[in-house]
Amino acid sequence: MSLRVPPSREHYWEEESQAPAAEFLTAEVPRFGTSTKKGRHAAAPALHLSLYRKIATLFVAVSLLLLFFVLYISFARAKVTIVPRVEKVSATATIVLSAEPKTAEGVTGYALETVVDGAKTVTLKGGANAKIVAGTACGEVSIINNQSRVQQLVERTRLLSKDGTLFRIKKSVSVPAGGKIEVEACADQPGKSGDIGPTTFNIPGLSESLQKLTYAESKTAMSGGQRTIAVVSQADVDQAITALSDELAAAGVDKLKKMVPSTESAKGSFTTSNVVKKETDAKVGSELSSFKISLSLHVVGVFYDPMALGQAAGAALRSSLGSGKELTSVDTASLEAKLVSADPAAKQAKVEVKLSGSAELVGGDLLDKGKIAGLSAADANKYLRSQNWVESAEIKLSPFWTRKVPKILDHIDVEIKPVGR
Numbered sequence: 001m002s003l004r005v006p007p008s009r010e011h012y013w014e015e016e017s018q019a020p021a022a023e024f025l026t027a028e029v030p031r032f033g034t035s036t037k038k039g040r041h042a043a044a045p046a047l048h049l050s051l052y053r054k055i056a057t058l059f060v061a062v063s064l065l066l067l068f069f070v071l072y073i074s075f076a077r078a079k080v081t082i083v084p085r086v087e088k089v090s091a092t093a094t095i096v097l098s099a100e101p102k103t104a105e106g107v108t109g110y111a112l113e114t115v116v117d118g119a120k121t122v123t124l125k126g127g128a129n130a131k132i133v134a135g136t137a138c139g140e141v142s143i144i145n146n147q148s149r150v151q152q153l154v155e156r157t158r159l160l161s162k163d164g165t166l167f168r169i170k171k172s173v174s175v176p177a178g179g180k181i182e183v184e185a186c187a188d189q190p191g192k193s194g195d196i197g198p199t200t201f202n203i204p205g206l207s208e209s210l211q212k213l214t215y216a217e218s219k220t221a222m223s224g225g226q227r228t229i230a231v232v233s234q235a236d237v238d239q240a241i242t243a244l245s246d247e248l249a250a251a252g253v254d255k256l257k258k259m260v261p262s263t264e265s266a267k268g269s270f271t272t273s274n275v276v277k278k279e280t281d282a283k284v285g286s287e288l289s290s291f292k293i294s295l296s297l298h299v300v301g302v303f304y305d306p307m308a309l310g311q312a313a314g315a316a317l318r319s320s321l322g323s324g325k326e327l328t329s330v331d332t333a334s335l336e337a338k339l340v341s342a343d344p345a346a347k348q349a350k351v352e353v354k355l356s357g358s359a360e361l362v363g364g365d366l367l368d369k370g371k372i373a374g375l376s377a378a379d380a381n382k383y384l385r386s387q388n389w390v391e392s393a394e395i396k397l398s399p400f401w402t403r404k405v406p407k408i409l410d411h412i413d414v415e416i417k418p419v420g421r
Contacts, residue, residue, distance in 0.1 A: 001239075002346065003179050022023075026324070030089050031370055038245070046065075047094045048109070049260070055244055057360075065096075066122060071183070073191045075399055076397070076398075076399070076402045076406045076408075076411060077397070077398050077402075077406060077411045077412075077413065077416070078107070078372075078377075078380075078395060078396070078397050078398075078402075078405045078406055078411065078412045078413065078415065079174055079373070079395070079396040079398070079413050080367070080380075080393065080395050080412060080414045080415070081393065081394045081395075081396075081415045081417055082366075082367065082384065082390055082392075082393045082414065082415070082416050082417065083374055083390075083391045083392045083393070083417050083418075084360040084361040084362070084366075084390065084391060084416060084418070085360070085361075085388070085389055085390060085391040086328060086358045086359070086360050086391070087360070088356065088357075088358060089317065089320075089325075089327075089356065089357055089358065089359045090195070090317070090334075090354060090355065090356040090357070091313075091316050091317040091320040091354070091355060092352065092353070092354045093316035093320075093352070093353055094311065094340060094350055094351070094352050094353075095107055095309060095312050095313070095316075095350070095351050095352075095353055096348060096349075096350055097109025097110075097111070097302060097304050097309075097348060097349045097350070097351055098184075098347060098348035098349075099347050103355050104332040105312060105315070105316075106312075107215075107304060107305070107308045107309055107312050108265055108304070108305065108308060109265065109302060109303060109304035109305075109348075109349060109351075110259075110261075110265060110301075110302070110303045110304075110346045111302050111342045111343060111346075111347055111348055111349040112256045112259055112260075112300070112301050112302075112344055113193065113229055113256075113298065113299065113300045113301070113302075113344040114252050114255055114298075114299050114301075115252075115276065115296060115297065115298050115299070115381050116127075116248045116249075116251050116252040116255070116297045117248075117294070117295070117296050117297075118244060118247060118248045118251070118294065118295055118297075119244075119292060119293065119294035119295070120240075120243075120244050120292070120293060121290055121291070121292050122230065122236070122240045122243075122282075122290060122291055122292070122293060123289065123290045124230030124236060124288060124289055124290060125293070125390055130228045130229065130230050130237075131228070131229045131287065132226060132228055132229075133226075133227060133228075133233060134191045134225065134226060134227075135190055135224045135225055135226060135227040136186050136187055136190045136194065136224055136225065137186065137187040137191075137192075137193075137194025137195045137196070137222040137223060137224045137225035138170075138184060138185065138186040138187070138194075138221035138222060138223070138224050139184070139185065139218055139221065139223065140182055140183070140184055140185075140218065140219075140220065140221055141159065141167075141169075141182070141183060141185045141201065141216045141217065141218045141344055142180050142181070142182055142198075142216060142217055142218075142219070143169075143173060143175045143180060143181050143182075143183060143214070143215075143216050144175075144180040144214065144215055144216065144217065145175035145177060145178065145179055145180065145214045146178065146213040146214065147177055147178075147210070147213050147214060148177050148178070149175055149177050150174050150175065150177055151174070151175045151177075151210075151214050152172070152173075152174055152175075153169060153172065153173050153175065153203070154172045155169065155170065155171050155172045156168040156169065157205055158188075158203065158204050158205060159170050159185055159201035159203060159216050160194060160201055160202045160203075160204050161200075162199050162200060162201075163196065163199070163203050164272075165187065165193060165194060165196055166187070166188040166189070167185040167186060167187055167188060167201065167222075168185060168188055169183045169184070169185050169188060170184045170185065170186060170295060171182065171183065171184075173179075175214065176303075185201075185216070185218075186223075186224075186347070187225060187382055190225065191225050191226070192222070192226040193225060193296060194222055194225035195221065195223055195224070195225040195226065196221065196222050197221045197222075198217075198218050198219055198220060198221060199217070199218060200217040200218075201215060201217065201218070202215055203215060203216065203419065212213070214246070224380065229287050229289075230287065230288060230289055231285060231286070231287055231288075232282045232283065232284055232285065232286050232287075232288050232291060233284060233285075234284050236282070237280060237282060237284065237293070240280070240291075240293045241278060241293065241295065243273065244293060244295050244299055245273065245275060245295060248273075248295060248297040248299070249271060249273045249297060251271065251298055252271075252297060252301070253269065253299065253302045254297030254303050255299075256299065256301040256303070257269075257301070257303065260303045262305075263309075264305045265303055265304060265305050266303045267305060267306055268303065268304045268305065268306040268309060269301055269302060269303045269304070270301070270302040270338075270339035270349070270351070271296065271299065271300065271301050271302070271336075272339070272342065273297050273298060273299045273300070274297070274298050275296070275297055275298075276291065276296045276297065276298050277286045277295065277296035278294065279293070279294045279295075279297075280292065280293040280294070283306060299388075300342050300344060302339060302342050302349040302350075302351070309337060309351070309353065310332060310335055311334075312353070313335055313337075313353040313354075313355040314327075314330050314355060314357075316353070317330065317355045317356075317357055321322065321359055324361055324362065324366065325359045325360070325361055326360055326361075326362040326363065326418070327357055327358070327359050328355055328357075328360055328418065329358045330355065330356075330357040331355070331356045331357055334354075334355060334356040335353065335354070335355050335358075336354040336355075337351050337352070337353045337354075338351070338352050339351055340352050341345070348404075358372045360418060361389050361416065362416050362418065366389070366414075366416060367384075367414050369409045369412045370409065370416065371383060372384070372395075372405050372412070373405055373406065373407045373408075373409060373412065374404055374405060375404060375405050376403065376404050376405075377395045377397055377404075377405070380395050380405050381393055383395075402418070
């Protein structure tokens with residue numbers, strides 16, 4: 001069986017096969033707009049190759065950009081180090097003191113009581129209510145006898161000072177020849193005029209010739225011409241009660257301390273006292289130089305270990321901070337404690353304590369990472385410093401090509417660095 005070729009097609013193939021090589025080489029290339037079957041088959045491969053090359057180049061470029069983006073996203077990290085600002089904190093708490101604390105917050109302590117009795121004599125020294133009255137000035141004088149015989153002088157012998165003030169000796173004396181004797185002399189008249197200084201005295205009862213040989217002189221001033229009489233006031237009585245109460249309270253505390261089983265537990269104490277009985281022989285307005293007073297004092301003492309109380313106060317301060325804060329230091333000198341109540345019958349007392357210290361924020365969750373994500377290191381640092389709890393901040397970006405804080409929050413590492421560490 002033979003395959004027949006259409007005449008027209010057969011003729012065409014014959015013409016192509018019979019065309020000389022020279023004609024093929026010198027054949028005119030069809031111009032743009034003309035078309036031949038042979039021209040179409042030759043131009044198609046070149047056009048397709050250029051297009052494929054462009055597509056491949058674009059694909060590689062996009063792939064590289066995608067790879068760089070993935071690498072940037074994957075490796076970009078930020079390390080944020082924050083030093084928190086230290087703030088002053090304080091707390092007040094009520095601590096229960098008892099011989100056998102029933103809670104962990106309790107402190108060992110002892111509430112004891114006693115009654116102390118005492119009395120004293122109070123000497124008055126005048127004061128605003130004192131009265132000034134005239135008295136008799138007195139003092140010691142020396143009788144000098146330059147005679148060759150003993151000179152007898154009877155009680156109330158007159159002595160006249162140079163300024164004319166008259167004194168009298170208080171007893172009879174015998175002054176030896178060529179000697180002297182000491183005797184007390186008092187002014188003849190009461191009053192301030194008798195308060196004179198050291199001087200010499202004539203003895204008017206002797207003859208003028210003997211007055212030159214026998215006379216008196218004083219080495220110290222005369223006093224007593226004016227004296228103050230104390231008048232009892234309510235202030236005098238109150239002061240006496242207060243003074244005696246303090247003495248009895250101290251004695252009561254010493255007595256109670258001996259009842260505390262541990263010396264450590266007796267180093268700290270609170271005491272209260274009240275007068276349950278008082279007696280005095282003084283009446284307000286009476287003229288007395290002294291009076292007596294007696295008291296019965298009820299003394300309550302609460303004893304504890306100051307160190308244990310301080311630790312309990314510190315624990316209360318620490319627990320008052322809540323989460324997110326850490327106590328960095330305690331000002332032990334700021335500890336204040338006052339007695340709220342004491343019940344010796346129940347053997348316990350309540351003490352209010354107040355303690356101050358310093359605290360800082362801790363924990364990586366303090367910072368909202370979303371606030372700095374996508375910011376430059378400078379802008380992120382500026383934001384952090386604007387927070388009132390931040391003392392200082394440092395931001396480190398990595399790798400070296402990273403210019404901004406990553407937007408992926410898991411790539412932001414936050415470290416809260418306590419002060420001094």
